[in-house]
Amino acid sequence: MLRSEWESTHSDVARLASLRALWPQVCALSGHVTQRIGDIHAAGAATADGFSSTTAFLRVRLRMSDGEAGKFIRVVGGLRRLPAVAAALGQGLISGACQNFCVTPMWIN
Numbered sequence: 001m002l003r004s005e006w007e008s009t010h011s012d013v014a015r016l017a018s019l020r021a022l023w024p025q026v027c028a029l030s031g032h033v034t035q036r037i038g039d040i041h042a043a044g045a046a047t048a049d050g051f052s053s054t055t056a057f058l059r060v061r062l063r064m065s066d067g068e069a070g071k072f073i074r075v076v077g078g079l080r081r082l083p084a085v086a087a088a089l090g091q092g093l094i095s096g097a098c099q100n101f102c103v104t105p106m107w108i109n
Helices: 003-008 012-043 045-049 054-061 066-081 083-090 096-103
Strands: none
Touching: 012 045, 012 054, 012 066, 012 083, 045 054, 054 066, 066 083
16 A cells, blocks of 8 residues: 555554555565675675674664664574574564564573
8 A cells, every 4th residue: 555545544444454464565675684784794795885894884874773783783693593584584474573582592590
């Protein structure tokens, strides 16, 4: 649903359905961004733009906060160890929040 169609939709049910239909596309796009950051990080490509790290590149060029840039780097490192999660992310089957959860180590005492 286009923005102009969204604004003219008065039915709450239609708005909810539209958001549900859009969400997998948002998740897939998030997955593609994460995968591209992973490729850049693995190649050390940020140095080609004069940066000492991928994190610095993300902070300056993409205007990410320190926390957000660090999260991406942690996630791309974790996704290398979890190819099924990486595949699901790229297909839009899981959200960015889920990718972060999936790669975050949990310590049980």
